[in-house]
Amino acid sequence: MSDIVLVLNAGSSSVKFALIDLASNTQPLSGLAECLGTAEASISWKVLDALGKEEKQTEALPENGLHNDAIEKLVAIINENNLSDTIKVVGHRVVHGGEQFIESVLIDENVINAIQDNNKLAPLHNPANLQGIVAAYHYFPTLKQVAVFDTAFHQSLPPKAYLYALPYSLYENEGIRRYGFHGTSHSYVATQAKQWLEENKQSSSHLITAHLGNGCSICAIKDGKSVDTSMGFTPLAGICMGTRSGDIDPGLFNFLINELAYTPKSIETLLNKESGLLGISQLSNDCRALEKAKSEGNQQAQLALDIFCYHIAKTIASFTVPLGKLDALIFTGGIGENSAYIRSQVVKLLAIFSLELSEEENLNKRFGEQGCISVSDGAKVLVIPTNEELVIAQDSYRLLCGEQI
Numbered sequence: 001m002s003d004i005v006l007v008l009n010a011g012s013s014s015v016k017f018a019l020i021d022l023a024s025n026t027q028p029l030s031g032l033a034e035c036l037g038t039a040e041a042s043i044s045w046k047v048l049d050a051l052g053k054e055e056k057q058t059e060a061l062p063e064n065g066l067h068n069d070a071i072e073k074l075v076a077i078i079n080e081n082n083l084s085d086t087i088k089v090v091g092h093r094v095v096h097g098g099e100q101f102i103e104s105v106l107i108d109e110n111v112i113n114a115i116q117d118n119n120k121l122a123p124l125h126n127p128a129n130l131q132g133i134v135a136a137y138h139y140f141p142t143l144k145q146v147a148v149f150d151t152a153f154h155q156s157l158p159p160k161a162y163l164y165a166l167p168y169s170l171y172e173n174e175g176i177r178r179y180g181f182h183g184t185s186h187s188y189v190a191t192q193a194k195q196w197l198e199e200n201k202q203s204s205s206h207l208i209t210a211h212l213g214n215g216c217s218i219c220a221i222k223d224g225k226s227v228d229t230s231m232g233f234t235p236l237a238g239i240c241m242g243t244r245s246g247d248i249d250p251g252l253f254n255f256l257i258n259e260l261a262y263t264p265k266s267i268e269t270l271l272n273k274e275s276g277l278l279g280i281s282q283l284s285n286d287c288r289a290l291e292k293a294k295s296e297g298n299q300q301a302q303l304a305l306d307i308f309c310y311h312i313a314k315t316i317a318s319f320t321v322p323l324g325k326l327d328a329l330i331f332t333g334g335i336g337e338n339s340a341y342i343r344s345q346v347v348k349l350l351a352i353f354s355l356e357l358s359e360e361e362n363l364n365k366r367f368g369e370q371g372c373i374s375v376s377d378g379a380k381v382l383v384i385p386t387n388e389e390l391v392i393a394q395d396s397y398r399l400l401c402g403e404q405i
């Protein structure tokens with residue numbers, strides 16, 4: 001084994017981790033610590049054995065255990081499996097890089113301070129990312145560390161796409177603007193799509209990527225650069241998601257406060273945790289569960305899925321404005337990679353672009369299979385599984401070797 005990168009994705013109550021062997025494109029170890037800060041804090045992991053088999057194990061972490069406890073246990077697992085010496089660099093997913101970071105960087109004190117400065121822009125995520133960085137420094141003091149930002153890919157947006165029609169001073173003084181998220185995923189699938197399109201002698205410069213998972217965002221990509229994206233100042237903006245509302249009328253805030261006695265905190269919970277597919281269906285935020293309920297005649301599930309597809313299609317159509325033309329539409333994320341139903345509904349709503357799906361290919365390209373699902377002559381429709389961990393590993397290794405990103 002060689003060139004192994006430890007990838008850490010520290011969320012508010014979880015740490016996702018993977019050791020990625022770039023030479024063999026395998027993951028000798030991967031797992032997730034979750035429910036951190038609660039009595040149920042636990043860690044699950046899989047180790048790849050010499051025969052290529054994986055065995056999943058789960059262990060409780062100390063009650064109310066936090067990121068540090070998770071990483072301490074991770075270090076023990078790494079040592080037990082004699083993997084410690086193989087790790088060359090640690091790569092961290094960092095949600096908010098503000099305007100400072102337009103690409104991945106080697107972490108030093110200045111970078112840590114800058115990430116900390118962005119805490120107010122991403123209060124749920126950046127402090128957790130920093131805890132991951134601090135813990136990794138503690139347990140791997142000799143290793144270089146790299147930050148890969150969710151926002152960096154969207155720093156190419158032009159002002160007309162990133163500015164809100166608010167007093168300009170709010171942008172200048174407070175940094176209030178569209179930042180966009182899921183950048184690592186959009187950039188990865190766009191690169192993969194370009195490769196497929198070029199191999200198949202198709203134009204590849206005008207792409208729209210739809211990352212549809214629990215969080216959802218759409219991105220318009222021209223000549224490899226993000227030119228518009230649906231998430232905004234926060235990951236709450238844009239299309240309807242699992243539990244997030246996406247765009248709503250900002251006038252609603254006053255109504256909720258004045259007429260319904262909501263507080264800023266309860267509005268945050270309403271829009272982040274109780275809305276989206278869950279809010280409309282009153283059943284689940286899980287697309288699989290909703291498709292099943294819809295097929296059994298559940299009207300609310302049908303309505304939630306209809307609204308979801310409508311938002312996606314409307315945003316995709318609007319993103320042909322900055323592009324001027326469409327070479328390919330790319331689906332990714334848990335829903336985009338696996339739901340033939342959502343893909344076919346979205347494409348039907350985009351009839352104006354004369355897209356047509358192959359029913360057979362739409363069913364074939366699920367559960368990790370990638371490729372083209374359209375039969376029409378014009379823009380292609382592709383399914384490409386995302387791989388944010390791989391991008392983090394690749395960027396980290398390149399920076400370790402002193403290469404430009």
Ligand code: AMP
Nearest residue numbers: 213214215286287288333334335338339
């Ligand atoms: P992610 O956040 O990318 O892991 O995606 C999670 C979402 O993908 C959930 O809404 C799942 O229900 C959805 N998903 C996963 N597999 C399928 C499937 N086979 N059909 C429909 N949705 C799926």
